[in-house]
Amino acid sequence: MAGVSSGSAQYIYACTRMRVRKSLLIPREDYLRMLNMSLPEITRFIGETTYRSEIDELGTSFSGINLVEVALSWNLAKEYQSILELVPGDLKHFTASYLRRWDIQNVVTVLRGKMQKLQPGKIKEVLVPAGRLDRVVLDRLVAEESPERVAEALKGERFYPVIERELPRAMETGSFAHLENELYKGYYARLIADAKAGVKGGDIFLKYIQLEIDIRNIQNLFRLRAGHVREDFRELMIGGGSFTVDELQRLSGLESQDEFIDALKRQVKMIPLLNALEEIRGKTALHEIEVALTRVQLDQMERMSKRYAFSILPILVYLEKKKYEVANLRALARGKEAGLPGERLQGYLVM
Amino acid sequence: MALRDIKPTRSELINIKRRIKLSERGYNILKMKRDGLILEFFKVLQQAKDSRGALLERYERAMEMIALAETVEGAIGVKAAAFSTADAPAISLKSKNIMGVVVPEIDASSVRKGVLDRGYGMLGTSAVIDETAEAFEDLLEAIIEAAEIETTMKRLLDEIESTKRRVNALEFKVIPELSEARDFIKMRLDEMEREELFRLKKIKARST
Numbered sequence: 001m002a003g004v005s006s007g008s009a010q011y012i013y014a015c016t017r018m019r020v021r022k023s024l025l026i027p028r029e030d031y032l033r034m035l036n037m038s039l040p041e042i043t044r045f046i047g048e049t050t051y052r053s054e055i056d057e058l059g060t061s062f063s064g065i066n067l068v069e070v071a072l073s074w075n076l077a078k079e080y081q082s083i084l085e086l087v088p089g090d091l092k093h094f095t096a097s098y099l100r101r102w103d104i105q106n107v108v109t110v111l112r113g114k115m116q117k118l119q120p121g122k123i124k125e126v127l128v129p130a131g132r133l134d135r136v137v138l139d140r141l142v143a144e145e146s147p148e149r150v151a152e153a154l155k156g157e158r159f160y161p162v163i164e165r166e167l168p169r170a171m172e173t174g175s176f177a178h179l180e181n182e183l184y185k186g187y188y189a190r191l192i193a194d195a196k197a198g199v200k201g202g203d204i205f206l207k208y209i210q211l212e213i214d215i216r217n218i219q220n221l222f223r224l225r226a227g228h229v230r231e232d233f234r235e236l237m238i239g240g241g242s243f244t245v246d247e248l249q250r251l252s253g254l255e256s257q258d259e260f261i262d263a264l265k266r267q268v269k270m271i272p273l274l275n276a277l278e279e280i281r282g283k284t285a286l287h288e289i290e291v292a293l294t295r296v297q298l299d300q301m302e303r304m305s306k307r308y309a310f311s312i313l314p315i316l317v318y319l320e321k322k323k324y325e326v327a328n329l330r331a332l333a334r335g336k337e338a339g340l341p342g343e344r345l346q347g348y349l350v351m
Numbered sequence: 352m353a354l355r356d357i358k359p360t361r362s363e364l365i366n367i368k369r370r371i372k373l374s375e376r377g378y379n380i381l382k383m384k385r386d387g388l389i390l391e392f393f394k395v396l397q398q399a400k401d402s403r404g405a406l407l408e409r410y411e412r413a414m415e416m417i418a419l420a421e422t423v424e425g426a427i428g429v430k431a432a433a434f435s436t437a438d439a440p441a442i443s444l445k446s447k448n449i450m451g452v453v454v455p456e457i458d459a460s461s462v463r464k465g466v467l468d469r470g471y472g473m474l475g476t477s478a479v480i481d482e483t484a485e486a487f488e489d490l491l492e493a494i495i496e497a498a499e500i501e502t503t504m505k506r507l508l509d510e511i512e513s514t515k516r517r518v519n520a521l522e523f524k525v526i527p528e529l530s531e532a533r534d535f536i537k538m539r540l541d542e543m544e545r546e547e548l549f550r551l552k553k554i555k556a557r558s559t
Contacts, residue, residue, distance in 0.1 A: 069425055105431070105475060112434035126431045176435060180472025216474070223478050227466030236473050286478035287423060331422045338418030348423055 010088035011201075011310045017086060018318040024050065025325050028351045034332050035342040042333050043068055051075050051329075068333040072326045073128045079322055080130040087315060090199045094312045097194045098319065102131030104159065104183045106138055107150070111167075112176055114147045133157075147171060162186045185238055188213055192240045204311040208304060213241035215273075215297040218264065221252055222280075222289050225260065243267065257281070272296045287348070294350055298324065324350040357532050359539030367536065371529045378521040385514040387450050392507045399500045406493040409486070416479075416486040423479045432480045435470035440491065452510045454503040459495045463488045 026049065034042055046068060047055040054071035062070050080099055087095050106127045113123035120142045127142075129135045144150045148171075151163045166179040188209065195206035217237050224233055233252070237245045247267070254260040261277050268274055276296045280289050298320060305313035328349045335345040357363065420429050438461060445456040466481055467473070 066426075069427065073425075073427060108472070108475065109431045109434060112431075116434055118434070126427045126434070128427065174438065175468075175470045177467070177470055177472045181474050184472065184474035219478065220473055223466065223473065223481055226478070227481060229466055233467075236467075238474065286482055287419070290478045327423070327425070330425045334418070334422040334425070338422065340418065340422065345422070348419075 008089075008310075011091065014087045014091055015310045015314040018083075018314045022314075022318045022321060025321055026329070031328060031332070031349055031351055032346075034329075035346060037336070039065065039068075039333060039336045042329075042336060046071070046329055046333075054078075065333055065337045069330055072330050076322065076326045077128055077130040077135075080319065081134065083315065083319065084132075090201060091312055091315060093199065094194065094201070094205050095315055095319070096132055097191055098316060099131045100158065100187055100190075101184070102128060103133045103157075104131075104180075104187055106131065106133060107141070107154065107159070107163070108176055108180045108183065110138070110141045110150055111147045111163075111170075111179075113142070114144065114150055115171070115174070115176070158190060159183050159186055181236060188238045188240060201308075201311045204304070204308045204313055205316075208301060208313060208316055210241050211297060211300055211304075213238045214243065215293050217241055217243060217248055219290050219293050221248060221260075223286060224252060225257070226286050270296075270300065272299055291348060291350060294324075298350060354532065354535050357535060359536045359543070361540065364533060364536045364540065367529055367533045371526060371533060374521050374526050374529060378518060378526065381514055381518045381521065384450060385511060385518055388452070388507055388511045388514060391449055392504065392511060395500060395504045395507060399497070399504050402493065402497040402500045406490075406497045409490040409493045413483075413486040413490040416483040420479045420483040424477060428476075429480070429483070432471050432476055432484075435472075442495065449503070449507065450510075452506050454506050455499060457495050457499045459492070462491050462495070 030045075034045060037045065043055070043064075051071055054074045055067065058067055058071050058074065080102070084092065084095060084099065106129065109126055110123055113126075123142050124139070127138050129138050133141075141150050141153055144153055147167065151160075151167050154160050154163060162182050163179065166182050170176045170179045191209045192206065195202040195209060220236060224236070229252075232249065234245045234249050237248045239245055243251075251260060251263050251267075254263055258281065261281050265274055265277050268277065273293075273296050276292050280292055283289050283292070298317075301313065301317050301320060305311075305317040328351065331348050332345065335348070417429070424432070440462040441460045443458045443460070445458065446453050447456050448454075464484075469481075469484055471480065
């Protein structure tokens with residue numbers, strides 16, 4: 001319990017701030033109320049919460065659903081950046097490492113946009129500067145002429161070696177899928193390395209990373225099974241979780257969904273995950289399976305953050321909860337716009 | 352064909368009789384072709400109805416899935432995933448012959464892709480993107496199938512229409528006009544024969 005016993009005033013300060021921020025997140029009851037609102041009502045509701053400044057700022061440039069979506073993304077990016085400034089010492093290091101996934105997402109999007117010769121404005125529209133690479137750096141990347149120049153501009157970044165290694169293949173095949181997968185695998189490997197580097201609280205961080213890797217691997221196994229992928233997909237699995245990559249490959253070979261779930265259950269010890277797997281048995285839609293597993297991840301994370309109250313976990317819980325708040329609000333707005341019924345929409349909310 | 356332009360000669364009569372025979376044969380063949388085309392058309396019509404139904408169903412599913420993807424991933428997530436499409440489906444056009452009507456045969460490649468071939472990474476996207484991509488691949492396949500069937504149907508309809516026009520023209524214009532001309536020539540030839548006979552009788556009466 002390295003995180004708990006740290007006793008550092010800074011840790012306590014940062015974790016308390018996170019707890020306060022978490023308490024300001026939109027509660028479940030409000031989501032349920034919003035399920036019965038129209039899109040303008042939802043926009044007004046969002047405008048009265050912490051998203052007010054973004055809604056006001058962007059109100060002249062966007063309207064309707066686009067206003068909601070862009071305001072949510074801007075708020076998320078701003079919030080993450082402010083947390084990076086707020087957290088001290090080792091926590092900052094872990095938080096920055098954790099947020100690098102946004103850098104990967106942004107860099108891959110810029111590379112793809114450049115490959116497809118898209119207008120810089122179009123690429124900028126889909127970037128969310130919530131990681132270490134801020135808006136200025138991303139604007140500079142977007143202004144580069146080609147994917148190779150983008151890669152060069154990233155020299156010195158943690159993931160540059162992977163880009164340098166994989167970019168020629170991506171350019172040759174025209175597909176960045178392998179590069180993207182390698183970047184994410186590198187990201188998780190780096191997170192594990194950071195957690196094991198002997199920094200205080202690293203063991204707790206490692207537990208959470210392993211949980212996330214396990215959930216991600218299980219979700220991907222379901223996806224691969226649904227896509228009838230039977231070949232060797234070990235390179236698509238993230239190492240470092242409770243399952244070895246070989247075990248995951250073996251599990252995927254099982255013919256029926258029931259057998260697969262039973263085999264998974266035999267290897268899983270976490271009760272909420274066992275329950276979720278049982279619940280999944282009757283589901284056929286992949287996104288429903290994914291949402292069910294994500295809920296387990298968040299619940300488990302929350303539980304761990306309570307056990308290790310002054311560690312990296314309260315911060316990660318807040319980051320994830322904030323991400324899902326944004327996702328939920330976006331889902332509500334988009335769902336209302338598409339005319340999805342409330343009950344159905346509720347199924348996609350992570351509350 | 353105005354009757355006054357017709358030369359009432361035997362050779363013209365033979366010629367017209369030959370044309371009537373030819374027209375009647377053409378008429379019968381065209382009528383059979385028209386009936387055959389109509390039968391073919393009804394077969395294609397059933398296929399077109401089925402393909403249109405499937406197309407609508409798949410369109411609705413694709414629209415539902417894109418709405419769902421935008422709900423779950425946001426327009427930003429969907430657009431970012433859409434950037435990864437590396438190659439556009441290729442379409443090759445061949446042709447086949449249905450009772451003399453040249454109709455297209457559309458072959459499409461790389462419409463349906465595996466989850467690993469769509470160009471986006473497995474680790475940075477979610478399952479809803481897979482399901483949406485699959486729904487749109489289904490829709491594209493249905494569009495290509497419907498395009499083939501509906502073009503075939505349109506070509507068959509055009510051909511039926513033109514065949515029907517030819518059959519009607521033969522039945523109600525060409526053959527009746529030729530028959531009229533034949534009757535006219537026959538009548539004129541008979542008349543000329545009678546005149547000739549009368550003239551001969553007159554000459555004979557004058558000479559005796």
